[in-house]
Amino acid sequence: MPELPEVQEVRRSLEPFVLNVPIMDVTVLRNSYIRTGAGSISALIGRRVQRTLRHGKKLFCIFDDGQVLLIHLGMSGCIACCRPEEPLQPHTHYLMQLATGYQFRMRDPRRFGGLWHYSSWALAEQSEITGKMGVDALDVTAMHFSAWRNKQGRLKTDLLSQRTVAGLGNIYVDESLWLAGLHPLQRVNKLRDRHALALATAIRAVLNKSITMGGTTLRDYRNVAQQKGQFAQSLCVYGRADLPCLRCGSTLISRTIGGRTTVLCPQCQRRI
């Protein structure tokens, strides 16, 4: 469930706890949660996170000797930085003891997320981004949609695939398409330049607004300080099926597209 704004908020709230703080110890409570193998992760002991980087929904911690820890929150991944004496929550899979006394804890009840360890950024980038993920959605411009001219496919499915634009999930795709006035089943190769411009502008606007509000909490999502995001109150279509469109007053409808519940305005979002 966490999409780009939520991962960005986790990154923002995580940095004060981990940047330039030596890792004193690591504990793997569930080996399979370290997707690249739990063995190599003890190499992080004694190192410190020098910077973080986010691409789409993936969050990378880059250490002072070049090692990389990739965090993917999946559906229910949650990071907390707390004192070690606080009770361990169920489904906690990984701990890092920080030199400040705080403990980095990652829990994930549904286990669609995970941690990946790489010895260098070059390896991490090659394995995780190159050829797999499109431009980060905060940087998307109309130009990034030019490949659609020769591509089959429908708008929502393509945006969810992460291959053209990285970072959008069900919530922000629906919000962006509504704001841009585009139908989720629109064929991508029929879009004109002005549609591409409207879509890129809408994606950035929706994401930036959500980021300023700490993301969207529908149920589980919390930042590292265990605070909820406030953007749920600003959603225009997601979760609003059968309610009036905030732009034209028509009743919003719900459809299943690509296996995902999709809400749209039949008036504002026509196919071209």
Ligand SMILES: [Zn+2]
């Ligand atoms: Zn409408």
